Amino acid sequence: MLRGMERADAARNRARVLEAAERLFAAEGAPNVTMEDIARAAGVGRGTLYRRYPDRAAIALALLDEHERALQEKLLRGAPPLGPGAPPAARLSAFYAAMVRLLEDHAHLVLGAETGRSRFATGAYGFWRAHVRSLLVAAGLPDPDALTDSLLAPLAPEVYGFQRAERGLSPERITAALARLANGVLGGHE
Amino acid sequence: MLRGMERADAARNRARVLEAAERLFAAEGAPNVTMEDIARAAGVGRGTLYRRYPDRAAIALALLDEHERALQEKLLRGAPPLGPGAPPAARLSAFYAAMVRLLEDHAHLVLGAETGRSRFATGAYGFWRAHVRSLLVAAGLPDPDALTDSLLAPLAPEVYGFQRAERGLSPERITAALARLANGVLGGHE
DNA sequence: GACTAAGCGGACACCGTGTCCACTTGAAGG
DNA sequence: CCTTCAAGTGGACACGGTGTCCGCTTAGTC
Numbered sequence: 417m418l419r420g421m422e423r424a425d426a427a428r429n430r431a432r433v434l435e436a437a438e439r440l441f442a443a444e445g446a447p448n449v450t451m452e453d454i455a456r457a458a459g460v461g462r463g464t465l466y467r468r469y470p471d472r473a474a475i476a477l478a479l480l481d482e483h484e485r486a487l488q489e490k491l492l493r494g495a496p497p498l499g500p501g502a503p504p505a506a507r508l509s510a511f512y513a514a515m516v517r518l519l520e521d522h523a524h525l526v527l528g529a530e531t532g533r534s535r536f537a538t539g540a541y542g543f544w545r546a547h548v549r550s551l552l553v554a555a556g557l558p559d560p561d562a563l564t565d566s567l568l569a570p571l572a573p574e575v576y577g578f579q580r581a582e583r584g585l586s587p588e589r590i591t592a593a594l595a596r597l598a599n600g601v602l603g604g605h606e
Numbered sequence: 607m608l609r610g611m612e613r614a615d616a617a618r619n620r621a622r623v624l625e626a627a628e629r630l631f632a633a634e635g636a637p638n639v640t641m642e643d644i645a646r647a648a649g650v651g652r653g654t655l656y657r658r659y660p661d662r663a664a665i666a667l668a669l670l671d672e673h674e675r676a677l678q679e680k681l682l683r684g685a686p687p688l689g690p691g692a693p694p695a696a697r698l699s700a701f702y703a704a705m706v707r708l709l710e711d712h713a714h715l716v717l718g719a720e721t722g723r724s725r726f727a728t729g730a731y732g733f734w735r736a737h738v739r740s741l742l743v744a745a746g747l748p749d750p751d752a753l754t755d756s757l758l759a760p761l762a763p764e765v766y767g768f769q770r771a772e773r774g775l776s777p778e779r780i781t782a783a784l785a786r787l788a789n790g791v792l793g794g795h796e
Numbered sequence: 797g798a799c800t801a802a803g804c805g806g807a808c809a810c811c812g813t814g815t816c817c818a819c820t821t822g823a824a825g826g
Numbered sequence: 827c828c829t830t831c832a833a834g835t836g837g838a839c840a841c842g843g844t845g846t847c848c849g850c851t852t853a854g855t856c
Contacts, residue, residue: 531722532721532722532764533764533767533768535764536764536768536772557786558786559779559782559783561773561775561779562769562775562779562780562782562783563783563786563787565760565765565768565769565773566759566760566765566780566783566784566787567787569756569759569760569762569765570755570756570759572759572762572764572765574722574723574725574726574762575755575756575759575762577723578723578726578755579752579755582726583751583755585751585752589749589751589752590752590756592749592752593749593752593753593756594756596747596748596753596791597753597756597757597791600790600791600792601786601787601790601791602790
């Protein structure tokens, strides 16, 4: 019998589900897609879908996973200013810029996955949090724990989406504003 | 016939609904209270409830209204540093502090009313936005429109709730961190 | 080819939402 | 007081999405 491996049909269905979900999220917008929709589009029963993914967020998260991992890798071991080596203010700016790109490229996924309270529960949020905190520590700021979440708050999908859609701001303007925020908090303290 | 006035029974029911909702929100937490619950606790039919309030958020908003109005009044015509007269950085700090108090005192309402995307649709958000923007303008910062929402983002109920409940931060520490944020962005640029 | 457990999927029950409409009631006018 | 009628009421209803449960199927092993 198989030990830790998943069965071939299970793997096939997993792929089908993710592919169908990706397509539906992009076409309809994540909040408008029901579990039922995904199951039907994937040619799979509801029970099968729920077996692996308890809710929409879990699916979006799975789709998002690889992209976030790539960014995390760059933060840890990439070239400056994203990776180690640059001064904290520059690294925070670069992080903001990278996150804006990620939000922009995968808005439909992010809006389905990391919305509201559940955003904080994801492993990714913990990673971003640790990263920003380490930059605050490196800059010698007092009480970094209290500032970290406030600096991450502008990256909430709802906020970004509002700025883009309702306020009509371009990604470039948002990135520039966040850079000023980063420099204000971390830079110019001599 | 009555002209613009509401009938006596309508007024009585309005009061009953608000009172019942306030109690339930505080006791159960806003997201766990259904329209049905409120209707029953108020001794009112579902139809009556929906007549005036299309959803939970509308009720919470009505309950929140007077508190937010009071703060808005202070921002416009109160004493410095909350009101006009103080330098922008000080006024932003004071605004942050006042909002933290408001979030702290009415967490159960705010979590029901201004959560997720709907937060931006409220009139109150527009007011806070205009206020912060005017401070950025007064400080002579470039492109205030792009920064405003980022500076308001830390005040999202989800963020504040996460910091308080999950991270275990006190209101004082959060306020202090926001003050540093305000000073970093608006002050210290000579 | 037979056995077995993992995997499958649709039927089902449940819950909250929002609407609709027949009924009631408060207030103005005679 | 009594009539009138629109504003107001409230419960029944239909709908849609969620999540679970269990009999059936199929992949993989011996």
